[in-house]
Amino acid sequence: xxxxxxxxxxxxxxxxxxxxxxxxxxxxxxxxxxxxxxxxxxxxxxxxxxxxxxxxxxxxxxxxxxxxxxxxxxxxxxxxxxxxxxxxxxxxxxxxxxxxxxxxxxxxxxxxxxxxxxxxxxxxxxxxxxxxxxxxxxxxxxxxxxxxxxxxxxxxxxxxxxxxxxxxxxxxxxxxxxxxxxxxxxxxxxxxxxxxxxxxxxxxxxxxxxxxxxxxxxxxxxxxxxxxxxxxxxxxxxxxxxxxxxxxxxxxxxxxxxxxxxxxxxxxxxxxxxxxxxxxxxxxxxxxxxxxxxxxxxxxxxxxxxxxxxxxxxxxxxxxxxxxxxxxxxxxxxxxxxxxxxxxxxxxxxxxxxxxxxxxxxxxxxxxxxxxxxxxxxxxxxxxxxxxxxxxxxxxxxxxxxxxxxxxxxxxxxxxxxxxxxxxxxxxxxxxxxxxxxxxxxxxxxxxxxxxxxxxxxxxxxxxxxxxxxxxxxxx
Amino acid sequence: xxxxxxxxxxxxxxxxxxxxxxxxxxxxxxxxxxxxxxxxxxxxxxxxxxxxxxxxxxxxxxxxxxxxxxxxxxxxxxxxxxxxxxxxxxxxxxxxxxxxxxxxxxxxxxxxxxxxxxxxxxxxxxxxxxxxxxxxxxxxxxxxxxxxxxxxxxxxxxxxxxxxxxxxxxxxxxxxxxxxxxxxxxxxxxxxxxxxxxxxxxxxxxxxxxxxxxxxxxxxxxxxxxxxxxxxxxxxxxxxxxxxxxxx
Numbered sequence: 001x002x003x004x005x006x007x008x009x010x011x012x013x014x015x016x017x018x019x020x021x022x023x024x025x026x027x028x029x030x031x032x033x034x035x036x037x038x039x040x041x042x043x044x045x046x047x048x049x050x051x052x053x054x055x056x057x058x059x060x061x062x063x064x065x066x067x068x069x070x071x072x073x074x075x076x077x078x079x080x081x082x083x084x085x086x087x088x089x090x091x092x093x094x095x096x097x098x099x100x101x102x103x104x105x106x107x108x109x110x111x112x113x114x115x116x117x118x119x120x121x122x123x124x125x126x127x128x129x130x131x132x133x134x135x136x137x138x139x140x141x142x143x144x145x146x147x148x149x150x151x152x153x154x155x156x157x158x159x160x161x162x163x164x165x166x167x168x169x170x171x172x173x174x175x176x177x178x179x180x181x182x183x184x185x186x187x188x189x190x191x192x193x194x195x196x197x198x199x200x201x202x203x204x205x206x207x208x209x210x211x212x213x214x215x216x217x218x219x220x221x222x223x224x225x226x227x228x229x230x231x232x233x234x235x236x237x238x239x240x241x242x243x244x245x246x247x248x249x250x251x252x253x254x255x256x257x258x259x260x261x262x263x264x265x266x267x268x269x270x271x272x273x274x275x276x277x278x279x280x281x282x283x284x285x286x287x288x289x290x291x292x293x294x295x296x297x298x299x300x301x302x303x304x305x306x307x308x309x310x311x312x313x314x315x316x317x318x319x320x321x322x323x324x325x326x327x328x329x330x331x332x333x334x335x336x337x338x339x340x341x342x343x344x345x346x347x348x349x350x351x352x353x354x355x356x357x358x359x360x361x362x363x364x365x366x367x368x369x370x371x372x373x374x375x376x377x378x379x380x381x382x383x384x385x386x387x388x389x390x391x392x393x394x395x396x397x398x399x400x401x402x403x404x405x406x407x408x409x410x411x412x413x414x415x416x417x418x419x420x421x422x423x424x425x426x427x428x429x430x431x432x433x434x435x436x437x438x439x440x441x442x443x444x445x446x447x448x449x450x451x452x453x454x455x456x457x458x459x460x461x462x463x464x465x466x467x468x469x470x471x472x473x474x475x476x
Numbered sequence: 477x478x479x480x481x482x483x484x485x486x487x488x489x490x491x492x493x494x495x496x497x498x499x500x501x502x503x504x505x506x507x508x509x510x511x512x513x514x515x516x517x518x519x520x521x522x523x524x525x526x527x528x529x530x531x532x533x534x535x536x537x538x539x540x541x542x543x544x545x546x547x548x549x550x551x552x553x554x555x556x557x558x559x560x561x562x563x564x565x566x567x568x569x570x571x572x573x574x575x576x577x578x579x580x581x582x583x584x585x586x587x588x589x590x591x592x593x594x595x596x597x598x599x600x601x602x603x604x605x606x607x608x609x610x611x612x613x614x615x616x617x618x619x620x621x622x623x624x625x626x627x628x629x630x631x632x633x634x635x636x637x638x639x640x641x642x643x644x645x646x647x648x649x650x651x652x653x654x655x656x657x658x659x660x661x662x663x664x665x666x667x668x669x670x671x672x673x674x675x676x677x678x679x680x681x682x683x684x685x686x687x688x689x690x691x692x693x694x695x696x697x698x699x700x701x702x703x704x705x706x707x708x709x710x711x712x713x714x715x716x717x718x719x720x721x722x723x724x
Binding site for chain 1: 483485487488489490491492495496499500503509510511513514515517519521522524525526527528529530533534536537614615618619645646647649650651652654655656657658660661662663664665666667668690691693694697698
């Protein structure tokens, strides 16, 4: 993965991000705007909690009966003339796309924004076989030119400013450009239009697959998905297996929940629904349509009471916009395709817990993600459950284990606790000044590097208690 | 009313004055206050780090301490949230302990919640002529759902000037072991929180959870900002003393 932050653990990457004032300002600016707009729009819309409840119910029902709805979805797709492929792994999905590209002798592909294709590194696999891939979502196009990965699920280039974007566009075009939004967007539009016309394959993701009709619903603000799926002769859809909804009326609920949660937009600019390839009596559309339904670690969560609800996620990114950790370190510091709270939960799950083991700890468990989630996924609880698993499977440092064994010994009994406090009170003596400790030693250095720690006072509450109770009770 | 205090380990060992203030206020309100000494800690540091066995053994001290209590009141929304949301599942494997956990959850209240919802008191006759800003702690407000009660009590204080804290609901970066384990991220979070507190020009920062206040206070002190950090109970107690002195 080519990101500017490719160090191995979340501490190093976070350090790098924290030293990047520009990145932090950019993330603050954009997430502030998104969450303020969301708050305004949902407040105006009204009954937001009831909408969230409804969203949660629909997702719960769908995932609980996912086999049924996927089967219905696939049968309807095939009845409309689409080819349906089930891929167990990312490699398998990439292989299917490469086979299609080879059969079409494809040289060029255009893509609309899709996190699943990022998950399986599809661009890399296509480029390896000589197919040139161009991202058509403006944000994705910017980071493609920069040779980076998205740092936000919805706003992939959240970490770039207009000067950086102008420089990237100038290097690509050899033209002189200003930093005006109008000029930058005009360049991208000119440039991408040629790509649509010459591409052999159009690749899209899928916001929602509708089981009752066999339709693919795509949400964009630039209309690029419509061009991607209609201009080239072949349209390939890549979707996670959890992405289905039972009916069109369920889609209505998510047509409210998704844009309002993601960007604070009342409605999305383009909601496009495609049902099969071009029919004989139709003027446009791809001649051939392939839908690749990807598992890649998802089915492991099915039937697991601890984590099944992670499949309810609709990838709106609302949890990133309110996350105080994401706010400080941005997306690349997570080191995973999926950043923020959803990424911290999902990345270890999709990878069977063997990688991204430090991500579940990159959270203060403040619960802002849960409060923002349009389908009420208890992400903060899931992070704790992931930590429980890491403890249960021995993926923790011996020192930490010893510390909690000591915690159990001391705090498991009031007498031992009291004795320990008395000893600690004496031991802290050389460290405490003016009632505070600043020494950056041992495990407390994480705290004292940036803040003072209060020293233990002369008496605990329980030592003061006899006096309190003698004076006080029975006064009222 | 008979009330048992769950004082929390942080208040007991580091901020005893919060417990003293809480005791006096409840006594002033006519409660018969007790402190069952078997209690230590709710076990949250272990639970949140994934150590459930360790958390269970520590949580047992509370099940035992409050077995015979009618009502339990605590100066921490986070610790009460732990009891409410996680004790029933933590003790799910043993029917008797599970019942004890559910009983404890049903009779345990965070301080401001108890004052406003149970005692139905928002005006304690307190007087506090200072500029004050309030940080709502995440666990108390989001997970336990105690959102309005602290502010209702503050609004009942005479002569107080309450200023809104920018980004008030953003986490301060405490998060228990998070503050140590992810010290650099936590440090950046508390730095922003302390900046926001300073921007209000408040003389006093008030809150309902000493973990968060210890964190923000530690940063304010490190950056030489003369903001006094108080638990809501301390502010109310001091205000009641001043109120009495003025009226006497």
